[in-house]
Amino acid sequence: MDFSFGPDDAAFRAEARSWLEAHLVGEYAAEGGDGAGGEREGAAIRRAWERELGGGGWIGLGWEDGGAGTEPHGNRRATLTQQVVWAEEYARLRAPARAGHIGENLLAPTLIAYGSREQQRRFLPPVARGETLWCQGYSEPGAGSDLAGVRTAAVRDTERGGHRVTGQKIWTSLARDADWCFVLARTEPGSRRHHGLSFLLVPMDQPGRVEVRPIRQMSGTSEFNEVFFDGAYAEEVVGGEGNGWSVAMGLLALERGVSTLVQQIGFAAELDRVVKAAVATGAVTDPVLRERLVRQWAELRTMRWNALRTLGTEGDPGAPSVAKLLWGGWHKRLGELAVEVRGAAAAVGPYDWSSGAPYELSEAQRLFLFTRSDTIYGGSDEIQRNIIAERVLGLPREPR
Template sequence: MDLTFSEEDDRFREEAREWLADNLSGDFAELKGLGGSGREHEAFAERLEWNRHLAESGWTCLGWPTEHGGRGLSLSQQMIFHEEYARADAPARVNHLGEELLGPTLIAWGTDEQRARFLPPITAVKELWCQGYSEPGAGSDLAAVRTRARLAGDTWIIDGQKVWTSLAHHSDWCFVVARTDPTTTRHAGLSYLLVPMDQPGVTVRPIVQLTGTSEFNEVFFDGAVTDTTMIVGAPGEGWPVAMGTLGFERGVSTVGQQVGFARELETVRNRARENGTIDDPIIADRLAQAQVGLEVLRVHALRTLSAYESGSMGPEASVAKLLWARWHRDLGELAMDVLGGSALTTGPSYELDDLQTLFLFSRADTIYGGSDEIQRNIISERVLGMPREPRP
């Protein structure tokens, strides 16, 4: 794993850094630090405008091939942009699911017609997407989905429920895993459908979280429809497509995530200096351990991306998810211990500060995106060769 950058990479870093410095000004300067996990409600319309400004300036879909509207940049340059974006404290983008998940999935598995229809609006941030995977009773165990779709002429008719659907209340489309062959179970008979959200058969209900915000939603499909051409891959063969999407989920943006984590750790450390808890040897030791853990996260993220670039992505992604989710959850707990009794109080309207939000939202880190239990099963079965977990 080569951790050095070329002269061309260094020039690109300077280009990205200068552009961000020049453009995060005026009204956009007020968006710095806004958005992100647990805070997607912050200035959403303004961040959408910023995301479209990025698109107009050629700073979206950096790794997509040029023939599909991207810039075809190397993996190292994509990593550099995500690092510099995070270091500039630029606002969280609203187009992550389209740009980082659905777009690459269509490039890999979609038809020419699907690419022509959907990739340009994703690149320009004109259509937003959400992910219809998890269901009640089928969260980490995605193969247990009960949402069904049946053919009626030239239309798929969809019935079922999805849950924990991020940003569904802002989305124009949803990529949905549904069972299209009722005679099958588990991985067989599932299909990957592209479903418009603005129709009578789709109901979105925001879920109020511990943070008091609602970026997650439950989505009900009651006779929702989509055209027969809106299936990615063959009918009943959507499992490899769905797994491919999850592989893209753990791509280059994780490097920028590490920069955000470093900023949060520094906030906790500064608060410990301010209130004197840093003089507690146990707190000081936990802060040091958090710093060491952060360095481990970065090195493993780079290792995972190296495997991704070589086409040999395997258990590294599961290990990475375990590492960062537990590290981030532990940082939230450390933040509460640094705050002490003040961590238990809020404003009269349940106003939370950054560290309280960090603690509450990070409780979900070990669950969403594949729970710790599922990641351990993958590692134990596919890496260590242990027996498969018994199923009922």
């Protein structure tokens, strides 16, 4: 595919840069630039920033408008190259980590692909305005990477017409701040594995029915949570009852599409900071460490071209798994380099002894600690390799 930037993209870049420079001021500017693991800090400011972005029309770039004769969902139209231009400028100016990522990049494309027109009209405009935040209810204590093992159950509410959801989800990003959760639940009693699952939309504001418990990681942050549903009411089913597995897998493919390119822009900024630290400390003179830095650069370029290649292919069952394997291991190694290039100084943080404030991790320390999880969450490396082996290469399944 042709991925070169043209005159329209240059004009779009100038518009995006001008808007960001004008609006990324004050508390918004102070909140920006956090590395891995800082997604929930400054939650109120980040939520206000979502509304700022929505007011400027910068949420939902490139969402389809539903076809001829229909109204767009409140977003601005943008080509694929313009979406990348926006992401580049956003990363360059170190704007705040997005509180609305899950609604914009996971829920919305899924509703566009599988939802009804009524669901699209109801749920997409509030996301585009930055008013509604979403979280993802997939993983469970006994069903993490292997989503087919979910046990959260949903039964019909004969009075209201929806479902009542009971069960537990875990590693639910940003659940404390979310207004809604899309939940993979078992709606057919006695069903097993991929069968009998449905993709439900659950309001989070249900006291006594929905409980969120933060999980504090070793990085000191707690953007992940446990979520307990006790007869919580689910208003909507996306894609039809019993079709949850197809919808859930479609969502994962969307998650690792254009958003993979956007993610790599942030990776490039992190790598740049690690290289600058290596130069500043003199670590770059070590030929072994220098070779590792060069390898990180080369692998990031390879990931970019692989992501561009897969955007031009339809229905490749192995593309999402290959992408996850590539970036998970790459980012984990970058976290190791971030502390290695700083030598012994990486063991201490920027502590102000006169303030008596709690010890805070440095950016490099947080990156190192958080990236320990990169090869686990979102589908572990072992699960991704099984998917490639079984669904792409046609190798026999492992005996269970």
